Amino acid sequence: MKKTSPLLSVQNISKSYTVSSGFLKKETIYALQQVSFDLQSNQTLGVVGESGCGKSTLAKVLLGIESPDTGAIYTQKGNNLLELSQKERAKTIQMVFQDPYSSLNPRKTIFESVATPLSFNKSLSKKEIKDQVLGLLDRVGISPDNAKAYPHQFSGGQRQRIGLARGLITNPEILICDEAVSALDVSIQADILNLLVDLQEERKLAYLFISHDLSVVHYLSHTILVMYLGKIVEMGNQETILRGAKHPYTQSLLKSCYPEKFSNFSDLKSDLPSPFECYTGCEFASRCPYVADQCREKEIPFHYFSDGHSVSCLLRH
């Protein structure tokens, strides 16, 4: 069967930040290191990882808020996303943010907030903009009668729906959801998750779904990427990552979320290490229950299994 070319092909993206850490002292944080993956149309790629793993930096690089140091991101048409104009990029990829309370401008009505991304498109008339905005608000469950209201007049769940409308107004092919349901109560989360699933089916959207909540990631995702200190440590389809995880870090995440299901996995020792340090070999070595001398000696290559599952670990395959 001919494999369709991916919607987005992320290749060797690296991003580092230099911060000052004292008088005349500078240190570097390697936020992303040689990150590569494909995003398929009409599919969800879940990204999991803890603080400092680089998932938010990845979102910013894809969106164009940050520029990577090296690497390229190819669209299905063969263009490099990094070389596209902001307007072209806005039509391809958009984002829904984590905090519904700070991601909407409190001084704009929700109509204005949702309509703003359309301001790039000079060919649209006022009526066309109004129809599109009200139509989309209605689709996400916000009554058009409330379009002139301000964000503070809505609940967290409603604000997240408004954020979703704002993300979809330019008809992008890709929507990045950066912890989009984490700040919501469980009963409201379910509503937003179902809405995301329905919209994906209707509009053939691709999602990059970033979350620390494994059960939500497993529900929505077709493929899952596990990140640690700027690198991808494991990647595979959601069933494989759930039942056949091979990297000790992925296993520790699973054990933390479902201790009764994964009691055979070992516990992690110690906290996350400093992102300032430079590591020879595997970044995970300091916390790994299976660490061996060879793990600290050199760059760990990816091992590829036949079903699209890959792991960056010397010992687990």
Next chain:
Amino acid sequence: MKLLEIKGLNITLKTPRLPLVYDMSFELSEGEILGIVGESGCGKSLTNHAIMGLLPPELEVEADILNFKEDSLLNLSPSQWQKHRGANISMIFQNPMSALNPCWTIEYQLKEAITAHFPKLSEEEKTQRCFELLEKVGITAIHHRLQSYPHQLSGGMCQRVMIAQALACRPKVLLADEPTTALDVTIQKQILDLLTELAKSEGLALVLVSHDLSLISRYCQRVLVMYAGTVIEEGQCQKLLNSPQHPYTKGLLNAHPDPFGPKKRPMAIPGRVPSPQEALSLKCKFSPRCFNKKPECEEQEISKTSSVKCLFPL
């Protein structure tokens, strides 16, 4: 031995007069781990703050019984509260990075807690106690950590310091208010394992507050489910998870996707939590959102003493 006895606790906003928490009753014995679960605005944090005397003056606290052992915690003066806080009942807050004072070292803050209840200890004895506490909570390189400021520590480490500070004066009851919500998942497990082990080894009673029912069920024996200001169901954790009797509890369980169960859409609970104002006119606060609602739900009062606040439990 009963450490906390609470019966008919009401927390009311004075102006305008609005009940925020009402008919709250539970007991806590030595060595017990009690879970309180509920979503935003259900009153779980208010209840904890009332037990610690940390509520602002705009809120009125009254109860038939609000006791720590034999002592009433109602209408205490600030100096009387000072005797209880830290020495009898201690609290761990949700966001460790903001609960610690950013201007003082860890050593200063730990010693401040120790001095409040043991002012006669010498400086060496206080330092010794700091070392003991940090060791107990699993912190290494203690000498270095004592000289650090909170911003130099990770979230997990700050939370361990908070636990150390809470244990400094050997309390009998520990109130943990969403202690791991702000932490990474692998650290969450470490902190909760630590809390529950300490509860056993120090003979403490622990109240664990969370919005996550599955997390509560792993660590607690008994759980109270709160909704719109009161407990709507209580019971043994496993029994509640397997066969919830209140439609809200069932709704909470159905709302979270289960990757190990059959693939199905998580079911949201329609509508939203009523504001305290809206709740005043409702006999059952959950009825507008309930899939099992019947005409009697709008007319009949629900018994205050039953463990499931529902006229038609599932």
